[in-house]
Amino acid sequence: MNLTRRNFLTWAGISAVGAVSCKIPFPEGELQIQSPVRLPEDLVKGQDNWYATLCRQCPAAEGVLVRVMEGRAKKVQGNPNYPVNLGKQSARCDAGLQALYHPHRLAGPMSRSGPKGAGQYQPVAWDQALNTLGSQLSDRGQGLVLITEPLRAHLGLIVSRFATAFGGRHLGFQTLDDTTYRGAAKSVFGQDVLPGFDIAHANYLISFGADFLSTWGSPTHFSRAYGEFRHGAGRTRRGTHVHVEPRFSMTAANADRWLPIAPGWEGHLALSLAYVIIAEGLQAPGVDVAGLTGGRGAASLEAFRPETVAPRIGLPEGLLVLPGKDAAEFIRQLARDFAANRPSLAIGGDSAGAHSNGQFNLEAIYALNYLVGSVGAPGGVVFNPASPLPDLPAAAKVGSLADWAGVAEDIRGGRSKLLLVHQADPVHGLPPSVGFREALGREDLFTVSFSSFMDETTALADLILPDRVYLEDWGSDIPEPGPGYYTLGFQQPVVNPLSDYDPRSFADLLLAAAQEQGKSANLPWPRLRDFLRESSDALFALNRGSIQAASADEFWTTLLRQGGWWDEKGTGPRPGAAPRDLLAGIAARAAAPSYFGAADGEFFLLPFAHNTLLDGQNAHLPWLQGAPDPITTITWQTWVEVNDHKVKELGLREGDVVRVESAAGVSILAPVYPNPALPPNVVGIPLGQGRRSGGEYAAGRAAPESANVLDLLEDRRVAVSGALAWAGARVRLTPTGQSIRISKFEGTSPAREIGLSPSEDIFKTVSSNGAAGGAR
Amino acid sequence: MATERIDHKWGMVIDLDRCTGCQACVVACQAENNVPMNTQDRFLQRRAYEWIRIERYWEGEFPNVKARFLPVLCQHCENAPCEPVCPVYATYHNEQGLNVQVYNRCVGTRYCINNCPYQVRFFNWWEPQWPATLRNQLNPDVTVRSRGIMEKCTFCIQRLRRGELTVERREGGRLDAQALRDRNFGPACVAACPTGALIFGDQLDPNSAISPYFADANEHPHEEDRTTRAYRLLEEMNTKPNVLYLKKVDQYPLKQGEQHG
Amino acid sequence: MQEGRALTPTEINRDLLRPILEQPKWFWPAVAVLALVVLAGVTVSGYMINRGLGVTGLNRPVAWAFMITNFVFWIGISHAGVMLSAILRLAKAEWRRPATRAAEVLTIFALSTALTMPIMHTGRPWRAIYWLFPYDFARGVWPSVRSPLVWDPSAIMTYLTSSTLFVLIALVPDIAVLRDHTTGVAHRIYSLLSLGWQGNARQWKFQVVAGVLLSALILPVFVSVHSIVSWDFGMSVTVKAWHSTTFAPYFVIGAVHSGVSAVVFVMIILRQIYGWQDYIRKEHIDALGRLLIVVATAWFYFLCMEIIFGMYGREADEVAMREMQFLQYPWNVLMIIFAGITYFLPVTLWLPRSFRRNLWIMSLACISVNVGMWLERYLIIVPGLARKQVFTFTWQTYMPSWVEFTLVISTFGLVSLLLLLFSRVFPLIPLYDIKEGEFLRTSVQVGRRTVPATFRED
């Protein structure tokens, strides 16, 4: 065809039309030739920098390194130098990056424009917002309540001094608060700072309730030690771990033996072990049994003979497959193993301490360590020194349920008119019966939230002054539990906030406010950074520890490069002898757990902190929502796990929605997950979901996909400590007929052995104990 | 590039007696490698991405029940079934023992995913989406895979490359165990793993922690002859993985009843 | 032996060219309907490319399913043509004559349709270019000849080329007839296509020789194509259900099974819509029916062997996969339906002579075979992937999405449309072949009876 102008135009027209009409949007760059031979990773460009700082994704606040490229944080990784985690990390750490670049981050200050709780806010300028804060402080600062996450070191000091300066008080909020544990540690070891545990060098570990490999205490610290405990370099034998808990937690799953005990009876088992050890004279050499038992020896624990205890603690029959051995004999054997395989260690926490008799349970458990000589010894309980610098708090001040009820009461009674909240969500985290939501809804209360994200408490605030995310901010920490020697971690900003965000540092706001209100007598520093620098110089003056520097400046830069200062020689206090009559005293305080909730309830309800979402503080981070629960592999959802045979009995299937009811009208909806490892009379429900505000990731799913298990709990307290007795509820399950799909990672058929050859084809074991267990 | 390289043969050892199923490795990998976000839909569609995943197996019944945690990632098979079936050489074996994936090449036939016995390859069914702000976190060293492309664990090749460029090309040193660990040139999952269940190293480096295990496994083709707990997944398939597993020590085995230790 | 009345060449021309020379009134409506179905397929493909394969029901580990099943199915259908023409031509089976053209044309259309499936099924069809044709010399990039996915296209292309030639050669004389019966544009086109055919002895000689030669040459191709397609699965060490040495013959015979049934069905349709009772006679259907009994039984033997071999090793995952195939809903139901409609029902229907000569029953049997053979591939592909290896943790199931359904249905529309259009421009029954048959037809005295018979003087 010869190309005339006419048919040129025709063809041009046709092809143009064609191009437009059959345009298929390929991914970017698809239509240009790309190198089909070069591996993209061959083109690594640019220089990256790693900055040391502290992680704030969970209360353990460990040392991390952050990879920064072209002004953007790219990766979080454990700080190899930091004593607590020695370069390791948990599943939660990396998600700090998503907090940093979160689409739902509160961009700047906002003031309430609608009725309380309606979530209507209008942006305001910072100076206007600060004026409001100032006037509120001067008008109603008297008796203010300052609620934060559990805080230590510099920020801990600033907030408590700030609160006192205004005649108010500061409380650290923890949903599953550790006040009972603190109380037990105090009465058993006489320590204000939480003790640490030398799991790495223990040979025999009995843990009661504490899910220490997942969320309890300092999980990464413990997990690292646990790896050593199993196959540490230079170990002669592999450690043995027995876990006592009514629910099959991640820690239970890793123990060599799991004892599903009846909820709340942990203390009785512990004292029964003590009885056997004393009766059979198995205690470690030099242990003053007489001193522990008021001179009465085993007699003081007569009430805890295995024969007496065994029938009460509800160890399932099937568990004891040893011919000719019964539960009592089993307990004796356990005691013998515990005493024989020193160094041995007993730790307890979580549900073991969350009953009416929780403090008794924990005291009984920790007292065991005296009998095997593990207090203050390698492979046992180690004590942490207080702060290396005067008046820096080394222990977090955590409020118990009693405290929160008090706060609510003060608000209702008009004694507290100003509430300042930072990175804490008590409205989500307290049982409704405490009435915190109503209290914060009162018109005569002015609430200022310093949260970087919307949460249930912030949604009730009158003024929101978004804080910097920790990767943008200064800070510090004295780890608790620590490594057993002086440690002061430093947190530095590794990046600047994106231009879309305009946050301000919480600490700096408090310092400025104190200045302005003329209450800065004890808070002389213009900014937190100045305070940190001052401490740095103080540490330099100490002239010991991990940093050798010629000048204070050099010390400061090294300090920041290392992520902190520590002095391995500066170990904690040598423990004194055990308190007199410790065991006898504990035995005298013994009590059976008292349950509450549905009297006719067939099941014990065991709530538990979610492996990545914890109590819900991480619920807005997609990586952590999408990280499968270790046991059920469920993501993005609440579930109620029930023994698989029980599920069949109830005529239910996975995903069937049930109403979990703890009292008339007190109930939540949740889908069932059949769990082969749960006792038939126990149901487990994770915390973390059920957020009522906080954007699509945290609050985008309604019941039954997402529910808050705390709604089922009542204001029941642990004797003495006054903490929430969150493990003592009984519940009823009633099918609703509704059913949803469980968004889990595991496949659609049961992950078990198949056909003629078991799944041991891929998961292989060597059956052996101690000695050969040390095998490489 | 290849010609200048110091020889390495990367390998990993996974100690099943250390792994606690904590998921730290999973999240670390997603953060390092621009793995598409696992939204709830992805799980409901059964298309979630986990370059390293923790398989949880059940053994026994309550009360004598055990959960088994098995971390599975690309085994970087010497004899990789996924490689010969790829019609376009998008997945091939490099000289360092890595099974590498050239995203540009992949046409998305998904033959490799069928032929990978370990189920570790992931296909991009959708165009990956991130909220604009979250894109700031994406790792510039790692290609963001568009839809229609296969992806999988790379042993964090970008980190190894960075290590080679820095330690070997620039400083004239050697990318050894110490450099991998202390300077973040080793895989992200290994760095994260709190219990030390994941060990990474160079099989050609006698000092690396993995070498004894690989030596043992290579010397003794039959598991029962081995002096260590080392074994390979589906060893009978002869895919010759560069990942070794160390058997779980079962102190109270369910099989032959209970006996006290 | 031959039945029915003798036909004169004029009659033959008149009858067989009728659909071309005068257009049936239902033609355009039919085309419109089929075109709509095809259009639906095209639209859905566009949607799929645009959004990504997420719109299908595919997941991990079931990364192949509906489209690949459909691909294998159409490859199977395509085996009818050569099977009939080539083998029967070489075997000088008289009754093949009316069937050959339809069969060969079906081959070509089924092949081209099959080809679209794997390409649509890739994640980036617009990149398939350097997989199918190694264009990238400059950077030394070639397809991997180790991959069955490279053997596949080459085998199919070869088969497509040779069977197209095969059809063309047989068409030339008939096109010439058309040329002589048409005027105007049509006449000019046909003259062009008839390659100056005069029908002189020399041309006939070449035409016949070429036909016979191609028949002989194409047979190995026909065997190899489906063998290679079967190796897409057989070569996969990982998928227990696929990794089988018997796959090649099993797939080939299965292909013939479904292919011939499809041809029979097409012939019955043609006979009815074009009123070719005198050409496609019941005896032909009958003969094909008998052939089908043999083919079906051979195929059934392989089916049983495949299962027995699979189970013999009693490997855990193989057993689990079979357990899924045979015992788990919905696979068990599909399995029963499959065995019934692919073997037991049709063979029972083919056994009695009277049934073989009943067009309704034959159509039913042939359709059921093809539905069944489609199911067969599905039941091999999906459970195989869903139960891959012993990683029970990752085992999933699969449910096709509406997108996949639409695509599959549209391929049936496409093949029918192509056949319909073809029948409007070329005779679907070879004129010269029929004439040859008539010409060779005489009556012979056997004892006291005269019976019609056909001789060849060669």
Ligand SMILES: Nc1nc2c(c(=O)[nH]1)N[C@H]1C(S)=C(S)[C@@H](COP(=O)(O)OP(=O)(O)OC[C@H]3O[C@@H](n4cnc5c(=O)[nH]c(N)nc54)[C@H](O)[C@@H]3O)O[C@H]1N2
């Ligand atoms: N995060 C980040 N982004 C950057 C930069 C950075 O440092 N960091 N650097 C910026 C700078 S300075 C530059 S120059 C750009 C570079 O950005 P690009 O121009 O994208 O450079 P490449 O990605 O190296 O090459 C583009 C494509 O060309 C392909 N290619 C390779 N060889 C050939 C060939 O022979 N022919 C054809 N047709 N294609 C080939 C490559 O495979 C690649 O897919 O990136 C800019 N963007």
Ligand SMILES: Nc1nc2c(c(=O)[nH]1)N[C@H]1C(S)=C(S)[C@@H](COP(=O)(O)OP(=O)(O)OC[C@H]3O[C@@H](n4cnc5c(=O)[nH]c(N)nc54)[C@H](O)[C@@H]3O)O[C@H]1N2
């Ligand atoms: N293998 C491979 N090598 C390549 C290429 C490739 O494609 N593949 N691309 C080549 C090309 S095209 C280019 S341009 C080069 C690019 O390579 P480089 O020249 O290294 O450029 P960048 O990668 O951007 O690294 C510059 C670094 O400077 C830092 N930086 C950023 N802003 C500033 C600033 O304001 N001041 C200072 N002092 N520093 C700053 C950033 O941290 C960044 O890492 O790489 C070349 N090298």
Ligand code: SF4
């Ligand atoms: S364990 Fe908690 S504190 Fe430690 S790094 Fe992970 S998230 Fe941060």
Ligand code: SF4
């Ligand atoms: S594990 Fe799978 S993907 Fe990795 S090399 Fe082996 S076969 Fe290939």
Ligand code: SF4
């Ligand atoms: S999906 Fe990509 S890598 Fe896998 S075989 Fe197909 S082209 Fe190769």
Ligand code: SF4
């Ligand atoms: S080696 Fe790297 S890519 Fe592979 S799983 Fe670990 S982190 Fe992911």
Ligand code: SF4
């Ligand atoms: S990080 Fe380590 S311990 Fe945790 S799941 Fe992964 S491999 Fe197991």
Ligand SMILES: [Mo]
């Ligand atoms: Mo550049």
